[in-house]
Amino acid sequence: xxxxxxxxxxxxxxxxxxxxxxxxxxxxxxxxxxxxxxxxxxxxxxxxxxxxxxxxxxxxxxxxxxxxxxxxxxxxxxxxxxxxxxxxxxxxxxxxxxxxxxxxxxxxxxxxxxxxxxxxxxxxxxxxxxxxxxxxxxxxxxxxxxxxxxxxxxxxxxxxxxxxxxxxxxxxxxxxxxxxxxxxxxxxxxxxxxxxxxxxxxxxxxxxxxxxxxxxxxxxxxxxxxxxxxxxxxxxxxxxxxxxxxxxxxxxxxxxxxxxxxxxxxxxxxxxxxxxxxxxxxxxxxxxxxxxxxxxxxxxxxxxxxxxxxxxxxxxxxxxxxxxxxxxxxxxxxxxxxxxxxxxxxxxxxxxxxxxxxxxxxxxxxxxxxxxxxxxxxxxxxxxxxxxxxxxxxxxxxxxxxxxxxxxxxxxxxxxxxxxxxxxxxxxxxx
Amino acid sequence: xxxxxxxxxxxxxxxxxxxxxxxxxxxxxxxxxxxxxxxxxxxxxxxxxxxxxxxxxxxxxxxxxxxxxxxxxxxxxxxxxxxxxxxxxxxxxxxxxxxxxxxxxxxxxxxxxxxxxxxxxxxxxxxxxxxxxxxxxxxxxxxxxxxxxxxxxxxxxxxxxxxxxxxxxxxxxxxxxxxxxxxxxxxxxxxxxxxxxxxxxxxxxxxxxxxxxxxxxxxxxxxxxxxxxxxxxxxxxxxxxxxxxxxxxxxxxxxxxxxxxxxxxxxxxxxxxxxxxxxxxxxxxxxxxxxxxxxxxxxxxxxxxxxxxxxxxxxxxxxxxxxxxxxxxxxxxxxxxxxxxxxxxxxxxxxxxxxxxxxxxxxxxxxxxxxxxxxxxxxxxxxxxxxxxxxxxxxxxxxxxxxxxxxxxxxxx
Numbered sequence: 001x002x003x004x005x006x007x008x009x010x011x012x013x014x015x016x017x018x019x020x021x022x023x024x025x026x027x028x029x030x031x032x033x034x035x036x037x038x039x040x041x042x043x044x045x046x047x048x049x050x051x052x053x054x055x056x057x058x059x060x061x062x063x064x065x066x067x068x069x070x071x072x073x074x075x076x077x078x079x080x081x082x083x084x085x086x087x088x089x090x091x092x093x094x095x096x097x098x099x100x101x102x103x104x105x106x107x108x109x110x111x112x113x114x115x116x117x118x119x120x121x122x123x124x125x126x127x128x129x130x131x132x133x134x135x136x137x138x139x140x141x142x143x144x145x146x147x148x149x150x151x152x153x154x155x156x157x158x159x160x161x162x163x164x165x166x167x168x169x170x171x172x173x174x175x176x177x178x179x180x181x182x183x184x185x186x187x188x189x190x191x192x193x194x195x196x197x198x199x200x201x202x203x204x205x206x207x208x209x210x211x212x213x214x215x216x217x218x219x220x221x222x223x224x225x226x227x228x229x230x231x232x233x234x235x236x237x238x239x240x241x242x243x244x245x246x247x248x249x250x251x252x253x254x255x256x257x258x259x260x261x262x263x264x265x266x267x268x269x270x271x272x273x274x275x276x277x278x279x280x281x282x283x284x285x286x287x288x289x290x291x292x293x294x295x296x297x298x299x300x301x302x303x304x305x306x307x308x309x310x311x312x313x314x315x316x317x318x319x320x321x322x323x324x325x326x327x328x329x330x331x332x333x334x335x336x337x338x339x340x341x342x343x344x345x346x347x348x349x350x351x352x353x354x355x356x357x358x359x360x361x362x363x364x365x366x367x368x369x370x371x372x373x374x375x376x377x378x379x380x381x382x383x384x385x386x387x388x389x390x391x392x393x394x395x396x397x398x399x400x401x402x403x404x405x406x407x408x409x410x411x412x413x414x415x416x417x418x419x420x421x422x423x424x425x426x427x428x429x430x431x
Numbered sequence: 432x433x434x435x436x437x438x439x440x441x442x443x444x445x446x447x448x449x450x451x452x453x454x455x456x457x458x459x460x461x462x463x464x465x466x467x468x469x470x471x472x473x474x475x476x477x478x479x480x481x482x483x484x485x486x487x488x489x490x491x492x493x494x495x496x497x498x499x500x501x502x503x504x505x506x507x508x509x510x511x512x513x514x515x516x517x518x519x520x521x522x523x524x525x526x527x528x529x530x531x532x533x534x535x536x537x538x539x540x541x542x543x544x545x546x547x548x549x550x551x552x553x554x555x556x557x558x559x560x561x562x563x564x565x566x567x568x569x570x571x572x573x574x575x576x577x578x579x580x581x582x583x584x585x586x587x588x589x590x591x592x593x594x595x596x597x598x599x600x601x602x603x604x605x606x607x608x609x610x611x612x613x614x615x616x617x618x619x620x621x622x623x624x625x626x627x628x629x630x631x632x633x634x635x636x637x638x639x640x641x642x643x644x645x646x647x648x649x650x651x652x653x654x655x656x657x658x659x660x661x662x663x664x665x666x667x668x669x670x671x672x673x674x675x676x677x678x679x680x681x682x683x684x685x686x687x688x689x690x691x692x693x694x695x696x697x698x699x700x701x702x703x704x705x706x707x708x709x710x711x712x713x714x715x716x717x718x719x720x721x722x723x724x725x726x727x728x729x730x731x732x733x734x735x736x737x738x739x740x741x742x743x744x745x746x747x748x749x750x751x752x753x754x755x756x757x758x759x760x761x762x763x764x765x766x767x768x769x770x771x772x773x774x775x776x777x778x779x780x781x782x783x784x785x786x787x788x789x790x791x792x793x794x795x796x797x798x799x800x801x802x803x804x805x806x807x808x809x810x811x812x813x814x815x816x817x818x819x820x821x822x823x824x825x826x827x828x829x830x831x832x833x834x835x836x837x838x839x840x841x842x843x844x
Binding site: 037078097169283307308315 | 437438439440441442443444445446447450471478479480481485486489490493499500501502503505537538539541542545554555556557558574577578580581582650681689693694695696697698706707708711713714715717718720721724725726727728729730731732733734
């Protein structure tokens with residue numbers, strides 16, 4: 001009797017285990033995911049720098065990875081002209097109706113004028129189409145998509161090195177990336193001969209990307225005479241020019257000076273593509289304000305191109321965000337706000353230039369015997385120090401100075417309060 | 432400098448229909464003209480309406496000196512993403528509590544659909560889904576097709592949805608397509624207030640749809656552009672989405688705050704991701720970042736801030752729900768009145784569908800010839816499909832519109 005009962009219990013136990021086993025199996029199948037095969041994406045190298053910086057407890061730490069302007073207290077800077085423009089806009093109590101696909105008219109008009117100069121023949125003849133875009137990235141993306149759809153040759157030539165995001169943007173749009181020599185690590189300057197040599201060999205009709213000013217990441221820009229030669233060879237090779245201008249005004253402090261190359265090329269007959277960003281020069285980073293321009297043969301062609309740009313934009317985000325464009329347009333089109341803006345841009349550029357000078361002076365004072373002239377020769381937010389990866393690592397580990405492995409520092413992170421410390425650190429790892 | 436242009440072969444593209452309609456309306460000088468085209472809310476004075484809560488919050492933002500214009504993270508404003516997902520899924524959503532819900536802040540509903548489409552094309556069923564069928568309803572929002580096609584999907588099909596004869600949902604047809612489509616197909620479902628028909632499945636029908644989709648391993652991609660705007664209740668309008676979540680689907684939900692917050696031009700959207708577990712979610716979001724980075728780098732901050740501040744403050748949240756109900760109620764009133772007037776006029780046909788349909792749009796049943804009559808002879812602008820935006824109706828123009836429909840139906844066959 002006892003044995004029978006045990007057998008029954010055993011059978012019950014067995015059945016229960018069996019049921020549990022089936023349930024677990026079914027649950028596992030049911031719980032398997034569509035996304036099991038999705039790999040973890042690689043961490044963003046620049047974000048990684050900021051994150052490591054955040055974790056560091058050293059009170060003297062410096063974040064020189066950040067690509068956003070900081071004031072002399074190391075704080076984000078909201079321009080006065082922006083605050084004033086915002087007040088004007090709020091008072092107007094405007095509606096929030098959808099913008100046109102191509103964006104806010106007052107913005108795109110003044111955006112093009114800013115780049116090309118008010119009196120530019122291109123604007124007068126209406127042979128440009130300028131659309132509002134999601135800052136510089138969005139502009140490049142629309143441009144890349146447009147090229148992919150309407151331009152035969154697939155190759156886009158970037159300077160070596162270029163902004164890290166250029167490559168994936170064009171690649172995602174179906175273009176192929178190639179490079180031309182640009183930065184000379186032995187001089188920390190422009191490899192003019194190498195650039196001309198490479199450009200002279202680029203197959204006709206290929207797209208060549210040029211940084212209009214304040215090259216990112218090196219800070220190395222061609223001089224006007226060099227731009228002239230580049231223009232000549234580009235013309236000879238019949239290349240399609242795509243200018244990326246993310247720092248107009250921010251480089252030298254003068255908006256016309258910074259747009260010189262763009263305007264020169266147009267004068268020389270290049271029908272260029274142009275991406276503009278207002279992230280840095282108006283401090284409108286998170287509002288995503290940008291423009292994409294195609295300079296066409298005539299107004300009729302511009303209309304056709306415009307219609308196709310709209311077809312490209314609509315399935316991505318329908319129409320662009322209002323806020324930043326409204327601020328930018330208000331500033332550009334209100335005389336005293338525009339003057340104030342020019343002053344503030346000048347101020348930001350000047351602070352950067354001053355920090356470059358103080359860094360070099362500081363290094364001299366520390367007793368460094370290296371040639372640091374490139375620090376003041378280079379222009380814009382970034383400086384390619386020439387530091388090697390091991391030196392960068394030491395600078396980070398021993399001095400809590402955070403920067404990217406390629407030796408690039410954002411001058412925006414340097415202040416009069418910490419430039420001495422930075423000089424000290426750089427000297428320590430390079431002596 | 433008349434050199435050969437690289438772009439001399441670029442053809443003129445056709446204008447986007449709904450915007451062309453508005454353009455034509457704007458150019459029309461007829462004093463009694465009515466715009467029943469583009470989908471934006473209008474007050475009874477036929478004016479755009481900035482929600483009072485939005486005005487309040489914008490003042491808060493402009494006076495807060497601590498706020499700046501720095502870049503948002505790639506995936507967007509964290510407080511926005513989480514509160515937006517909560518709106519769709521419910522505060523007490525088990526999926527949220529299980530840490531398997533994430534989100535990507537996007538440029539409006541379009542941007543959210545775009546991100547979801549790009550992700551699915553790369554990762555859904557293997558790593559090249561260009562041939563995976565994507566099903567959109569017949570009819571659907573005119574941009575759905577382009578969003579998925581541009582994301583690389585080559586096989587976009589339609590599932591039966593609108594029954595023109597009975598002026599309602601072709602449920603048998605819909606189910607039939609779910610039963611017979613290729614396994615693993617992606618289905619774009621309208622969470623509520625179907626655009627353009629205004630016709631939604633009942634709860635019972637949604638249950639059957641869910642059962643079939645689960646059985647056939649179909650992917651659920653919800654488009655939620657009208658939550659709160661359809662019935663006036665956020666929870667009611669989210670019923671279908673929440674039901675699918677409770678049925679354990681891994682899914683995407685593209686949310687738009689254009690209509691329910693009236694933030695059209697600030698481009699506020701959210702792609703809610705419901706994953707199997709936290710680990711899957713983490714990997715999904717890391718890949719979303721890569722896609723975002725090459726499209727717009729990071730999203731615009733203004734609109735997301737407005738929504739986040741509103742949703743995260745009990746007082747402002749209540750204000751918002753009131754504002755949403757105001758809009759939904761006015762639409763319901765216009766529906767009731769239009770139907771009543773058509774019935775009073777003795778306009779041939781049945782007009783029950785006007786009050787049975789829900790949300791901003793109504794598929795009137797007018798044929799293209801009748802639509803042409805409305806536009807040309809009566810200066811009442813609506814889409815060729817017969818779709819009208821109820822928000823374009825006001826107590827002042829509703830008689831004129833009803834008479835116009837009456838004329839179109841009786842004079843034109």
